[in-house]
Amino acid sequence: MLESKDDYSLEQQEEIVALVSKWSSFDLDKTDAYIYFDDLEKELVPSVLTSADRKRLIDYLKKKLK
Numbered sequence: 678m679l680e681s682k683d684d685y686s687l688e689q690q691e692e693i694v695a696l697v698s699k700w701s702s703f704d705l706d707k708t709d710a711y712i713y714f715d716d717l718e719k720e721l722v723p724s725v726l727t728s729a730d731r732k733r734l735i736d737y738l739k740k741k742l743k
Contacts, residue, residue, distance in 0.1 A: 681730045689725040696723045717742075 685693065714720040722734055 681726070682733070683727040683730055685725065692725050693723040696721075 681693075717738060718731075718735065721738055722731055726734065
């Protein structure tokens with residue numbers, strides 16, 4: 678996962694971790710798994726991110742999901 682460049686409150690960090698943990702798996706067999714989502718920003722990008730971190734994460738995800 679990308680590291681944030683901005684400072685977040687503890688509550689914001691908890692929200693980020695909660696969302697990321699929903700779609701992260703550390704023991705995932707990538708050859709057999711597919712991830713489906715309807716809206717990249719709504720489902721994969723925590724709403725509390727600053728605009729700079731949001732843009733960086735979206736760009737990263739788009740690059741990796743090609």
